Amino acid sequence: METATHQSEEDILIQGLKSGNEADFQKAVRLYTPGMMAVGRYYLDNASAEETVQDCWVSVIDAIQNFEGRSGLKTWLHRIVANRAKNHLRKNKREVSADFSEALEPELANRFHPNGRWATPPSLRFDEDAESLMENGALSDCLDQHLTRLPETQRSALMLYEAHQHKSDDVCNILDVSASNLRVLLHRARQKIFLMVETFQETGEC
Amino acid sequence: MLMCRDLARIASDYIDDELGTAQKLSVKMHLMMCRHCRSFIGNLRASTDLVQAHSSGKPDPELVRRIDEQVAQALDAKKTDDFT
Numbered sequence: 399m400e401t402a403t404h405q406s407e408e409d410i411l412i413q414g415l416k417s418g419n420e421a422d423f424q425k426a427v428r429l430y431t432p433g434m435m436a437v438g439r440y441y442l443d444n445a446s447a448e449e450t451v452q453d454c455w456v457s458v459i460d461a462i463q464n465f466e467g468r469s470g471l472k473t474w475l476h477r478i479v480a481n482r483a484k485n486h487l488r489k490n491k492r493e494v495s496a497d498f499s500e501a502l503e504p505e506l507a508n509r510f511h512p513n514g515r516w517a518t519p520p521s522l523r524f525d526e527d528a529e530s531l532m533e534n535g536a537l538s539d540c541l542d543q544h545l546t547r548l549p550e551t552q553r554s555a556l557m558l559y560e561a562h563q564h565k566s567d568d569v570c571n572i573l574d575v576s577a578s579n580l581r582v583l584l585h586r587a588r589q590k591i592f593l594m595v596e597t598f599q600e601t602g603e604c
Numbered sequence: 605m606l607m608c609r610d611l612a613r614i615a616s617d618y619i620d621d622e623l624g625t626a627q628k629l630s631v632k633m634h635l636m637m638c639r640h641c642r643s644f645i646g647n648l649r650a651s652t653d654l655v656q657a658h659s660s661g662k663p664d665p666e667l668v669r670r671i672d673e674q675v676a677q678a679l680d681a682k683k684t685d686d687f688t
Contacts, residue, residue, distance in 0.1 A: 418679050418682060418683070420675070420676055420679055423672075423675045423679070424672055424675075427663070427668060427671050427672060427675065428663060428668060431663040431667065431668060431671065432662065432663050435663065435664075435667075448664075448667050451667070451671070452667070452670060452671050452674055455671050455674065455675055456674050456675060456678045459675065459678050459679060459682060460682075501613040501614070502609070502612060502613055506612060507609070510608060510609040510612075513607070514607025514608055514609040514610065515607060515608050515609075516608045516640045516641075519640035519643065519644070520640060520643040520644045520647050522643075522647075523643050523646055523647065524646070524647050524650035524651070529657055531650070531654055531657075532654065532657045532658060538658065541654065541655070541658055542658075545655075545658075556655060557655075560652060560655045560656045561655060561656060561658065563656075566620075566622075581616065581617060581622065584616055584620075585613075585615070585616035585617075588616055588648055588651055588652055588655075589648070591651040591652075591654065591655060592647055592648050592651040594651075595647070595650070595651050595654065596647065
């Protein structure tokens with residue numbers, strides 16, 4: 399039922415965009431720009447990503463006429479950004495560099511005995527659910543800081559998969575990574591967030 | 605036998621249900637015996653939920669202003685083109 403309502407809201411928005419309604423563009427810009435920036439930042443520096451996302455929105459004015467709804471609007475927009483960002487990289491003869499070699503964060507890897515058992519096990523259970531944890535403003539600020547500090551590749555993968563709720567296949571397609579490399583990016587990013595929450599719970603400091 | 609460090613390596617795959625049947629079973633067996641790994645999986649899952657619950661990010665207001673402006677100009681230009 400929720401999906402049906404969501405679908406129809408998206409359909410109405412798409413109709414508005416097709417008819418060139420400025421208010422619908424403003425609404426879509428606010429709704430989809432964060433995800434589009436997450437895609438852009440995977441490939442490009444911040445200034446180039448902003449420029450690419452801006453250009454994408456202008457191109458959407460015409461391109462939306464050919465949108466047939468084979469994917470959702472979000473996925474369609476994210477693919478446009480990815481294609482433009484990849485072109486930008488090619489023109490500048492640059493490549494995305496990411497480390498896919500090790501699944502464990504060094505800080506976590508150091509917490510095991512040579513025999514593979516925990517030497518410094520997780521000390522606390524994060525018992526509260528995520529919503530109530532987020533009500534802690536200091537933790538929310540700390541999470542912001544740590545998300546900002548993540549390597550771009552890990553942050554984009556994490557944001558697209560968790561915050562923007564893309565399926566793995568879509569993230570692989572948009573970010574041009576293999577399924578196994580996406581698993582590494584996600585796992586490394588999650589471990590960093592885990593370590594951050596653990597420190598925050600233990601010390602109250604970010 | 606699956607050790608704690610091996611489990612930590614594949615913990616996200618377990619959370620996302622991306623493991624094969626045999627590997628999933630060995631993780632479950634390990635979790636039954638190891639409270640530290642139960643804590644780790646629970647906390648890693650909570651961290652993941654936290655990122656989901658954290659807003660998907662508010663766009664930079666300055667970027668939004670620039671996009672609004674450019675889109676408005678492009679829409680105006682298009683209307684003028686269509687009219688002429």
